[in-house]
Amino acid sequence: MEETIPDTQVAQIPQQRGASLLETAVRYAEDRHWDVFPGTWLEAVGGVQRCSCGDAACAVPGAHPARADWAAQATGSATVARRMWQKQPAASILLPTGRTFDAIDVPESAGFLALARMERMELTLGPVTLAPDRRMRFFVLPGAAAKVPELVRKLGWSPPALDLTALGEGSYVAAPPTRYGTRGAVQWACRPTPANRWLPDVEELISPLAYACGRDR
Numbered sequence: 001m002e003e004t005i006p007d008t009q010v011a012q013i014p015q016q017r018g019a020s021l022l023e024t025a026v027r028y029a030e031d032r033h034w035d036v037f038p039g040t041w042l043e044a045v046g047g048v049q050r051c052s053c054g055d056a057a058c059a060v061p062g063a064h065p066a067r068a069d070w071a072a073q074a075t076g077s078a079t080v081a082r083r084m085w086q087k088q089p090a091a092s093i094l095l096p097t098g099r100t101f102d103a104i105d106v107p108e109s110a111g112f113l114a115l116a117r118m119e120r121m122e123l124t125l126g127p128v129t130l131a132p133d134r135r136m137r138f139f140v141l142p143g144a145a146a147k148v149p150e151l152v153r154k155l156g157w158s159p160p161a162l163d164l165t166a167l168g169e170g171s172y173v174a175a176p177p178t179r180y181g182t183r184g185a186v187q188w189a190c191r192p193t194p195a196n197r198w199l200p201d202v203e204e205l206i207s208p209l210a211y212a213c214g215r216d217r
Contacts, residue, residue, distance in 0.1 A: 021177070022085035025093045028175060030078040032192055035099050037074040037172075038084050038091030040066045042179060049181055060133070061181035063092045063174045071096060071170070092178040098169030101126070101199055102144035103137040104206075105165040106213055111136030114205075114212035115189065121208065126199040128190040129173060132183035137173045138209065144168065144202035151206045162213040166202070 028034045040052045042062040051061035058064070067073060074096045075081055085091060097103050106114065108130060118125060126139035145168025149159045167173065179185045190196070 020085075020089065021091065021093055022082060022089055024175075024177060025081045025085050026078045028093065028095070029076050029081045032197070033076055033100060035074040035076045035096050036081050036175075037070050037094050037096065038066065038088055039070075039094040039174070039178070040064055041088065041090035041092060042181065051181070058181075060174075063094075063178050063180045063186075065094060065172070066091070070094070070172070074099075076100075093175040094172045094178075095175050097167040097171045097173060098142060098145065100142065101139045102142050102202070103129075103139055103167040103171075103173050104144065104148070104202065104209055105135055105137050105167055106209055107163055107216055108134040108136055110163070110209070110212040110216035111138070111189065113215060114138075114208045117208040117212065118205065123204055123208070124196065124198075124200055125190050125205075126196050127188060127192045129176065129186055130189040131174060131186045132180040136189055137167070138205060139199055140202045140205060141199045142168070147202055148206065151203060152210055155207060155210050157210055157214060162210060163216070164209060164213045 025036045028036050040062055042049045043052050049061065050056060051058035052066065053064070111128070111130070115128070128139065129137045131137070145166040148166040152159045152162060152164070174186050176186045176188055
């Protein structure tokens with residue numbers, strides 16, 4: 001079954017229904033060759049969903065690393081991923097950036113504007129997530145984090161002036177169907193398909209993304 005978000009500039013944003021976190025994490029490792037690692041999870045405390053980290057004021061309840069050594073814990077092995085989620089089936093699915101992909105993080109409003117522009121330009125997109133924090137993350141080839149500031153400057157923008165961040169080594173993104181507290185689940189704005197297995201270089205996407213973020217200020 002597919003869940004859609006109405007009144008957006010993409011026709012459908014599929015969300016996997018019925019697939020467990022374990023099955024999905026294994027599929028990311030097996031089919032996409034993405035490293036995965038289990039994050040925190042949600043627990044009912046006094047009838048309220050709280051993060052397993054124990055912080056009542058957690059900014060991303062149920063969707064951040066559970067351990068300080070998360071980067072070393074991340075694995076591309078489907079067997080190891082299965083073992084990790086068998087130990088904690090409720091753990092969120094987190095994907096480290098700077099390995100098989102980097103991610104360009106922009107506000108949801110700018111992301112949808114950029115998607116529409118990219119479609120008109122007939123650009124090839126990689127997967128794109130839409131998270132409950134109203135941010136979109138565009139998957140691109142690794143190395144984007146080092147390129148983005150200069151690319152933005154070449155387009156005539158000051159990097160600090162745009163709400164556009166490149167996530168590379170040392171960062172991560174939450175993958176569908178991870179949930180953020182009571183705000184909902186991460187979804188695919190552009191889901192992984194055989195057609196987008198080969199990711200675009202950030203140089204191909206930076207112009208529509210920067211333009212959209214500039215319009216969104």
